[in-house]
Amino acid sequence: MGGRRVARPPARRLNGLPRQAAFAVLLVAALATGRAVEGLMPVDDETSAxxxxxxxxxxxxxxxxxxxxxxxxxxxxxxxxxxxxxxxxxxxxxxxxxxxxxxxxxxxxxxxxxxxxxxxxxxxxxxxxxxxxxxxxxxxxxxxxxxxxxxxxxxxxxxxxxxxxxxxxxxxxxxxxxxxxxxxxxxxxxxxxxxxxxxxxxxxxxxxxxxx
Amino acid sequence: MRRPGWWRRNRWGLVALPVTLAAALAASSYRVEDYWWLEKPRDLVHAERGEWATFSASQYDRTGDVPFTVRVRLDGVRPAEAPFGEDEPLEPPDGVQAVAVDLTLAAPPDVPLSGCQLVVRDAAGTEYAYQSASPSISQATSPCVPPDARGPELDLFEGIDPDTGPRRPDEWSVSPVVLLPDGVEVAEVLLSWGPPEGLVISAD
CATH class of the missing domain: 2.60.40.1240 (Immunoglobulin-like)
Known part of the structure; x- marks a missing residue:
């Protein structure tokens, strides 16, 4: 109180998103892509044939x-x-x-x-x-x-x-x-x-x- | 002040990484014991033909673990004249030879030993098992005990006395017969009363 505010460095941004949110989006996207690839290709049938x-x-x-x-x-x-x-x-x-x-x-x-x-x-x-x-x-x-x-x-x-x-x-x-x-x-x-x-x-x- | 480098910032993570990898491998190999270690005799005692070998292992039954010690000597491997413990003539089909594995064993008469498997191996490691019943041979169920004085069985069933037969001698000889293709030479004889322990005797 009454003290001088110390300027915080601005959060680093990636495409306008905070870094953590970007990471979360990438993670979900990667999981979804994997799931989609697995669903589209006969991975289970092929690997266990x-x-x-x-x-x-x-x-x-x-x-x-x-x-x-x-x-x-x-x-x-x-x-x-x-x-x-x-x-x-x-x-x-x-x-x-x-x-x-x-x-x-x-x-x-x-x-x-x-x-x-x-x-x-x-x-x-x-x-x-x-x-x-x-x-x-x-x-x-x-x-x-x-x-x-x-x-x-x-x-x-x-x-x-x-x-x-x-x-x-x-x-x-x-x-x-x-x-x-x-x-x-x-x-x-x-x-x-x-x-x-x-x-x-x-x-x-x-x-x-x-x-x- | 310079920021510490990546290696320094992550030093504890780097230290933990090999430990974590080892722990993950260990945790995901919980089936190795069942599917590999206990699949065949792998904890082997080695012996030579003509010499006494002392073999200690453990079986289990209703009463829990049943540790035992047996002394075994391989006297030789020879062409068989008759199935083990049967009077039937031995008539192997064309291209098949019957070999008798002459073994002498010694153990106190109160030790259950009938539950054993006998396997012979050739120099390449191919395994041929003692079989009591197959389309080509019929012989005693256990290759390790005298067919007429098997000694006690494991105590597997409530209400059944596991030791009713005649007393097994302190030392006895058996000649179980194994069928092999013609031309195969027996290099080793492997005895086991349940994996992972086994006794492997060189037949040379």
Whole structure:
């Protein structure tokens, strides 16, 4: 009081705004830009996508955890599972015989599914879609396995077999999955949808493919 | 008076920066233990074939931690004639060899030891596990104890006596069988009663 006022230096200004307000505006703008970029680009899908290793029937598809080779594909409306139980479908059973060779350590390819051209996924299950891995396969020893999957007839043409270790699709992110084009056509779908021949689903076995 | 320089004004922040970075890394690596350290035996005791190794580790059950000490000697690795603890003939498929891992173990008979995993490794580090049931072999569930005198089990279930079988000898030999592709040479045998501890024995 009564003292002389000391002149304060004027606040530094940036574009007419006080420095702190400018900083806040820049910060919010940067966050909003990041959010917008993330929303516009498939960042989540891309960064967490599995690595698809692709091939066709008879190709040895190499992955981080082993090799997958589809040896034959059959189909019908009737299958006989390894316990002898017969299953009948109004759609089509696609029966895939394939060989799996683990790499590095004993591993189980627990996730086996068919993916159709629309992206629909049909998985093996305990009861109606029989598949048995036979447990972990020792590295370097081929394990022959078979999977039968029930699909609608319109899913057959162009269907791909998808194989990987983790049963939960969430856990496929950034890991290898084998995707094998089964080379199926609409003719196969029609023939199999009309077939009543029982296709046997083989038990798992070790060793090179047996002469059949 | 000159204003102090940027480095001087921010000296405490600069001192704190490496500490903060280290703390942030530590805080965000809380899964390393579960997903890496406890995933496989990594805290390894090394031994040589033909010599006794003393291995101490811990298991746990309803009663809490169950520390134990066992002495182990790898006597050799040889072509197997029969599955471990089974009379069934051994018929490995084409391209597959069966090797028996001859081990002698010693521990007091009241120590639960049946819950062990046995893995053999080749020189490149590829691992082949003891499997009691697979499409090509069926043998005793535990590779480390005599199949007919396993000794006590861990006390896992209320109301079930964990020690009912015949008394396990003070020293015993086992010959678990591991299936390998033809041509693979066993370089190491790895025994574990639960990660992270393990005993790795050179087979050379």
């Amino acid at each position: 599995p690595f698809e290793r692709t091939g066709g029937v008879g190709d040895r598809v190499e992955t981080r955890w082993g090799d997958v080779e589809v040896t034959s594909v059959a189909g019908s409306t009737r299958i006989s599972d390894p316990y002898g139980t017969v299953h009948v479908t109004g759609g089509v059973y696609v029966v895939v015989d394939w060989t799996y060779t683990a790499a590095g350590e004993p591993q189980v390819p627990a996730y086996v599914a068919l993916r159709d051209t629309e992206g629909r996924v049909f998985r093996t299950s305990v009861e109606r879609n029989p598949y048995s891995s036979g447990g972990a396969a020792q590295p370097g020893i081929p394990r022959q396995v078979a999977a039968a999957i029930e699909v609608p007839a319109d899913a057959v043409a162009g269907a791909r077999l998808v194989v990987t270790l983790e049963t939960n699709p969430e856990d496929h992110r950034r890991d290898d999955i084998a995707v094998i084009d089964l080379g199926l056509t609409q003719d196969d779908a029609d023939a199999w949808a009309a077939s009543e021949e029982t296709v046997e689903v083989a038990e798992p076995a070790d060793g090179p493919e047996a002469a059949s």
